[in-house]
Amino acid sequence: MTMTDALAIEVERLRLRYGTTDVLHDVSFQVRRGEVLALLGPNGAGKTSTIEILEGFRMRSAGRVEVLGVDPARGTEQWRARMGIVLQSWRDHPKWRVRELLAFQGSLYAPYSTAQVRRPWDIDDLLAAVGLTAQAQQPVKVLSGGQRRRLDVAIGLVGRPELVFLDEPTTGLDPKARRDFHELVRRIRDEFETTVLITTHDLDEAEKLADRIVILAAGRIVADGTSEQLTRQIAGHDEVRWVQGGEHLVRHVPDSTAFARELFAREGAEIHELELRRASLEDAYLSIVRTTESSDGDAADIEAQTNGAVR
Amino acid sequence: MTTIAPALRAGVGRGVIELRQAFTGMELVGQLLWPVATLVAVYFLRDVDIGGTGATLGTMILPGALGMFVALGMLLVVQQLAADREDGTLLRAKATPNGIRAYLVGKLVQISATILAYLAIVLIPGAFLVEGLEIADPNSWITFTWVLVLGLVATQAIGVLLGSVIATPRGAGYLSIPILGLIAISGIFAPITGLPEWLQWIAQVFPIYWLGLGMRAAFLPDDAVVVEIGESWRQFETAAVLGAWAIVGLVLAPMVLRRMTRRESGSRVAERREQAMRRVG
Known part of the structure; x- marks a missing residue:
């Protein structure tokens, strides 16, 4: 196994420029496989831009980016099948029933099933894991905020991803829903060795979940280390x-x-x-x-x- | 590749689910509105003679309206693409392997089936309301089938093309104005030969006129041809114009759609939502 195989995400001197404004300046960081990395930073620091570049949803201006060994700008469907994306606020497919939507999404991962990783996740098991068994037949639009969030996480996980992007996943969740969510993240990390990149405003959450924390401010990385290292630093x-x-x-x-x-x-x-x-x-x-x-x-x-x- | 067949199958399944949603509850009322309004118009015009043909206006309108409903598939595609882009459904498809392909197949299945339902709602009762439709002749159905298939492909491919360019549900709403104008000059509700020649030329550029003509050729008796341009059903021209639109649409639509979806991201969807909220609030 080479060094690159041990890395899920590699970002080197990443730049993003809109017209004459630089949004990201020489951002460099790495995420090892199986690691939970929290990306912290004030609003407008460039967290969402960074994550969208990694997801292959936005073009970068310069720098080298590899996600699961592939440049996201050239990502294939095969590559796409290896990751899950949970955005800040999904509100798609309002008329679909919960189970119906999850089963449809899952069916698209079936061709990418391998001997090691059976794809998709069993739909009823997954519904149970995120606590939506009782809502399985309800239309998505009638779900509460917390239920909707858990459905989004379930859709992000249905393809048994190697890497999951969680963009401010617990915004608007009550304390119990938040704790359930943290447990779920720990489970997917421990049981499936899933790499997780999470952005959050909640420092307590970052401390609880993340193996490592990267702080982005004004488009630059200003700190990178474990919670203890960052704390000792000050x-x-x-x-x-x-x-x-x-x-x-x-x-x-x-x-x-x-x-x-x-x-x-x-x-x-x-x-x-x-x-x-x-x-x-x-x-x-x-x-x-x-x-x-x-x-x-x-x-x-x-x-x-x-x-x-x-x- | 082995992933294409499962994606197509998933897309068909998706289309069936969307179809069920489109025909349940309050949605059903909206779906029935226009076909039923068309039947009412046909009913009131069933005794109005068109000079010299022996056919009534109601008889002539009915097949023309079938062609119009096929063409409206384009508007449905544009409206649904705009709505799905605004609420992030399209972004979800993009975030899923082969998701855009399955989304598109699902959309075309659902809209084609919706149009078939419209045609049935208009044609089946309509056949009892008006006299002189040649619905017992197998040749009628052969013509109907090829006009229908070419029409569905052409109009929905153009729908995808326009839907990729028009960014918002609002823009999609504005599009229905020129479409209504086009219906008015395309000989659906009155013989096109009654219009000034320059309007006739404009109408003949677009598929709506040819879809109406093709459907009239399928179901009207031969002597009704005297109110058509050149007193001919012009089947070759019908196939050529619809075929040309289908090819243009099929070539350009995937390119334009790909360009549009490439620019979709979470922040763009959030941005559009904020704009929409500002308009409402």
């Missing part, structure tokens, strides 16, 4: 709170454990209600994005800095 953001002489005190320090040790050594029994909070992914994300935005578009130095720290 050392100095641990929060220490305590009460001393009836006064509530707060300090932000690089190493909260060392600070606490010293504090006790100095003040001893004077310290009450000590609370340590390690910097969270959210702190890291906000700090990284803030630095990018304050640099007024000239993100080159931050990029060098953050990449140096993480890679």
Whole structure:
């Protein structure tokens, strides 16, 4: 197996330009097979553009892109059969019944069934897996938001894809539907070794699901690493709170454990209600994005800095 | 390739499902409206003589209307393509292997079947309403069949072509205005020879006139030919013009459709939805 076989997605110096505006500048990242990668970033950072280029729905201006070993701009139907796409808001086929639509979509994957991967997924099993068995005979248009979302995921999975794109999949889901969805993503990763590229605004979700996180801001990659690596990167953001002489005190320090040790050594029994909070992914994300935005578009130095720290 | 047959089969299945949807519930009312309105017109005109032919206006209109309904398949394709593009159905097809192929087969199956239903709704009761239709003659049905097949292919291929160019359901709505004009000058509801010659020439460029003529040739008695251009059924010309449109459509439609679907993406569908919401709100 060569290096390329171990990669599901390879993006190198990807550029996208509309007229005179650059939407993506030299974006490079990789996704290994079986990995769950979260693409984070503020609105307008270029997440959707990036994912649409990978899906083969949008042409790039420059750079090299390979998805499952194929340039998406030249993707065949055979290539298409190996991936699933869940967009932000599907509202297609409103008159179709749930099971009918899923069975139709599945039938198009049947010719691509192999000895290793039986395609499509059994329709009734899949309906059960996404919890839509009771809705199987209902028209798609009467489904609730959460049910519709689960149907979209089911359609994305019906062909037993090697790679799934999930574009903000839990927007508008209630907490229980969200947790069910997370379980489903973990299941497809663990049972079928499916590679997942997910975009989200929900940092908690990214932390829970993703093996690795890439942050895109203003069309550039500003961070790439595991949740722990990104958090460690913004050392100095641990929060220490305590009460001393009836006064509530707060300090932000690089190493909260060392600070606490010293504090006790100095003040001893004077310290009450000590609370340590390690910097969270959210702190890291906000700090990284803030630095990018304050640099007024000239993100080159931050990029060098953050990449140096993480890679 | 082994994937084409399953895609065609899936497409036919898709067409059957869409057909069921098109003929259930409130949809059925819309489907019946125009064929029934045509029957009403035929009924009231069943006794109006056309000078010198012995046939009545009702008898002449009925086969012409069959041709018109075949031509309306084009409008159905355009409208449905626009709607499917707006709600993302077409993008879904694009995201699925061979999805566009199956989508297109399904569309043509469903619309052809819908048109056959229209023809049956008009022709079966109509045959009892008017006199002088040659429906017992096997030759009538041979002519009917080839005109129908050529007409379905030509008009739906052009429908795909126009539907790929016209971006919105609104645009598709505007298209029905010139089509109504074309129906008015194509000799469907009155003999074309009563019109100024330059209008006759315009009408003869488009398939609607030839579909009407072909259907009249199939079902009207021979002496009704005197109100046609050149007092001839012009079957060779009918086949040539419909055939030419069919070829142009079949060659260009897949190219234009491919160009259109290549540009579809999630953000484009979302963009159009926002525009539509703004118009409504």
